[in-house]
Amino acid sequence: MATDYDAPRRSESDEVSADSLEELTARRNEAQSAVVDVDEGETVESFELPGADLSGEELSVRVVPKQADEFTCSSCFLVHHRSRLADEDSNDMLCRDCA
Template sequence: MATDYDAPRRNEADEMAEDSLDELKQRRNEAQSAVVDVEETDTAESYELPGADLSGEELTVNVLPKQADEFTCASCFLVHHRSRLASSSGGQFLCRDCAA
């Protein structure tokens, strides 16, 4: 509830005396209500990312198997070219990023 700081101040006793019994009952019922208002439009499907209209898009990617000059890092599990090899011990290869 917004507060108007320029309005004249009233104490709670004045407010309680002016409230009707029906208003007090209504406030109590609203405070005790366990019903949560959930709109169907509040789902994550309704949110659209700006500039990301992917409707009708079909992504196709060619995945190649690991080549002879590549290795899989034992720390980050990414496939790197042999030029990124920092160390190898016991068949465990580490890339330069993970070795640093």
Template sequence: MATDYDAPRVTESDESTDTSLEQLTASRKDTQSPAVDVEDTDTAESFELPGADLSGEELAVRVIPRQTDEFTCTTCFLVHHRSRLADSEQRICRDCT
């Protein structure tokens, strides 16, 4: 049996269009919950806002200086091993070529 995928689908809600406005608003109020889903352990400090001042935060990252067999790509500014060097004059990595 062939199926026409371009034909509009008919669902049960399409067939029962004679519900009153009062019934629709009553069913809408029943499905909505006034409570906000926030855990009790969540505090205001755990939420990060865009543009928040993070100047007092400290990072726990160990920075290793660039080694002699590495280069910094002039396009993506990432440090790569010299085996990833695609253009030695412009110092561009293989990913950026």
């Protein structure tokens, strides 16, 4: 049960006599509401699903192969510049973020 520390304190005898079982049940039922707030402005069309059909879209991305001064991190599998290599002496190619 949540306690309101700002409310004035009552003694235990006042609390037992004032709070009957019916009164507590009525208060709990008032606090719980079965009504769900639905925003009519939000429609299903406004959501873009991850598997959406993009057949009408034309995407052009230039893919560049890994350069001589780059490495692939063995932990996150991202391609980084050699300056991001955590430990050049180690056999593991780890970026600074993963090290």
